[in-house]
Amino acid sequence: MSLDADSALPDSPCHDCATLPAICRTHRRQKKTARCSAMSIxxxxxxxxxxxxRWGRIGATGQRREHHFAREEEAVRLFLQLLRTRRSRGYRPKLHIRRDTPADR
Structure with a gap:
């Protein structure tokens, strides 16, 4: 994106669709492991x-992989396929619970 007001670049089709974030975690008490998996388009x-x-043990650097697609539909298809695979292996979505604390604390 340019900072010049005259050069208006057309928006990419990727900007039309909201970013699809997914953060899943699994805890295996038998093996004493906690793992995290995150994906976004x-x-x-x-x-x-x-x-x-991005995936790996919680608290560690982990690994990262990028997949590039010409069409966003292909990226969404792989995203959903990987999400189903993670859920079948025990990963569950991380809930984002935001608690507003009083200012007087």
């Missing part, structure tokens, strides 16, 4: 849809 600099996956 974001546009890259070339206007392609990019599925970004």
């Amino acid at each position: 974001e546009p890259n600099l070339f206007g392609e849809a990019c599925l970004i996956r």
Whole structure:
């Protein structure tokens, strides 16, 4: 994106669709492991849809992989397929619970 007001670039089709974030966690008490998996679909600099996956043990650096697609529908298809696979392996969505605390504390 340019900072010049004269150069209005057309929006990429990736910008039309909301970013699909998913953060899942699993805790296996038998093996004493806690793992996390995160995925999101974001546009890259070339206007392609990019599925970004991060996974590993909670508290560790973990691994990262990017998949590039010409069409956003393909990225969403893989996103949903991977999400189903993670859920079948015991991963559950991380709930974002925001608690507003009083200012006088």
